Amino acid sequence: EEVLAEPARTKTAVIVVDLDGLKEVNDVLGHAVGDDLLRAAAERLALNVRANDTVARLDGDEFAVLLPGLEDEQAAVAVAERVLTELHRPLQLAGVALTIRASAGVAITDGFDGLNGVLRRADQALLRAKRDGGGVARRFDPVLFAKAEQRRLAEQDLMRGLEAGEFEVHYQPIVDLDNGGITVGVEALVRWRHPEKGLVPPALFLDLAEQLGQVPRLGGWVLEEACRQALAWQDRHPGFEMNVNLSASQLTNPKLIDEVREVLERTGLPPQDLVLELTESVALTDLVESARVLSQLKELGVRIALDDFGTGFSSLSHLSTLPVDVVKIDRSFVQAMPETGGASVAEAVLHIARTFNLSPVAEGVEDAGQAERLKDLGAGRAQGYHFARPMPAIGVTELLDK
Numbered sequence: 001e002e003v004l005a006e007p008a009r010t011k012t013a014v015i016v017v018d019l020d021g022l023k024e025v026n027d028v029l030g031h032a033v034g035d036d037l038l039r040a041a042a043e044r045l046a047l048n049v050r051a052n053d054t055v056a057r058l059d060g061d062e063f064a065v066l067l068p069g070l071e072d073e074q075a076a077v078a079v080a081e082r083v084l085t086e087l088h089r090p091l092q093l094a095g096v097a098l099t100i101r102a103s104a105g106v107a108i109t110d111g112f113d114g115l116n117g118v119l120r121r122a123d124q125a126l127l128r129a130k131r132d133g134g135g136v137a138r139r140f141d142p143v144l145f146a147k148a149e150q151r152r153l154a155e156q157d158l159m160r161g162l163e164a165g166e167f168e169v170h171y172q173p174i175v176d177l178d179n180g181g182i183t184v185g186v187e188a189l190v191r192w193r194h195p196e197k198g199l200v201p202p203a204l205f206l207d208l209a210e211q212l213g214q215v216p217r218l219g220g221w222v223l224e225e226a227c228r229q230a231l232a233w234q235d236r237h238p239g240f241e242m243n244v245n246l247s248a249s250q251l252t253n254p255k256l257i258d259e260v261r262e263v264l265e266r267t268g269l270p271p272q273d274l275v276l277e278l279t280e281s282v283a284l285t286d287l288v289e290s291a292r293v294l295s296q297l298k299e300l301g302v303r304i305a306l307d308d309f310g311t312g313f314s315s316l317s318h319l320s321t322l323p324v325d326v327v328k329i330d331r332s333f334v335q336a337m338p339e340t341g342g343a344s345v346a347e348a349v350l351h352i353a354r355t356f357n358l359s360p361v362a363e364g365v366e367d368a369g370q371a372e373r374l375k376d377l378g379a380g381r382a383q384g385y386h387f388a389r390p391m392p393a394i395g396v397t398e399l400l401d402k
């Protein structure tokens, strides 16, 4: 067996230096002065490194200093700090006293990636320097870099998945406890059918989609898909209800009302059979605005449900000002119900629902005991793994045809 020796490589430290305020100098004093400033900066950089080091101009107001043989990160940061101190000394240009401010990012070649790789890492360090207020030198941080890389890949992957239409809607039955537990409707729950990861739950992509501003678009698709599906089920089950979740960004989207109206028109679903769910925290963020949007939705004939009810209300009086029809009692209360007898938060929440004349739906019912107790407490409707898990549309079709 042949063993190849690793070739000895000397490492190189790379310092990326970025000047602040060049644009302002160009704008106020003209490009000639700006160019002089760049030249002065380059000279100062060259004066402060060794003969076999290289100073290169990158884009715009960025320079790279390459220091071959400098393998120690700490030492490289010290060089960068010295360079910054030099750059920060006032200088005289076009009769004006100017002070250059600059930030620096430091990285060392790792012997495997090329110049592009080390420049990318130095850039990340530079970003940290600027985030720390600028005028300072920072070294590359592999942990932060890995996180940023991961985030970048996740964003790319999500955008690709949206483009490729990899999302599907699953449906979880909602049953009538007083009527033998028959399925009276479903809640639409979005999933991502990922080519490598399989079925991905919303908890793993909704936040990112929200940050990327993609939830209104994705939610709009879910709404249309769900309404179309509901109408198909209504063929044999008139009045079958469809619940669809709305996020904060959908509620504040000025196009929401038109979108809901258009979807109802396009699909032909009777408005009263569509229930739009939003969480208390979403509804109570801007109470006045929420009340306005919800009233407009109600004018279309759709119903409104408060989701995760009981987990976030700051003031009960707010509830009475919102045009809400249904409350979905959070599963934490259902799961905290005592096995036998005794008062429970679920009971109290049901009492509140009745007081405000809201129809309750108990969420997260996982066993027969809970179902029985909720029925006795007059919960009316329930949803949970005990009855059925969320499933593709075909599963609901089979369930309804049984």
Ligand code: C2E
Pocket (backbone or CB within 6 Å): 172, 188, 189, 190, 201, 202, 203, 206, 219, 222, 245, 246, 247, 307, 308, 331, 363, 364, 365, 366, 383, 384, 385, 386, 390
């Ligand atoms: P949610 O609206 O509270 O939906 C109920 C969640 O509880 C669902 O999780 C459901 O699968 C789960 N669940 C149902 N029964 C049980 C049970 O018996 N036990 C337990 N432990 N869990 C149960 P899922 O599908 O992962 O959705 C999570 C959240 O993502 C939803 O919470 C909702 O806030 C959001 N979401 C899902 N689909 C959409 C959508 O299309 N648009 C928007 N804006 N949000 C969505």
Ligand code: CA
Pocket (backbone or CB within 6 Å): 018, 019, 020, 021, 061
């Ligand atoms: Ca700059």
Ligand code: CA
Pocket (backbone or CB within 6 Å): 187, 245, 277, 307
């Ligand atoms: Ca919900």
Ligand code: CA
Pocket (backbone or CB within 6 Å): 307, 308, 328, 330, 363
């Ligand atoms: Ca819920």
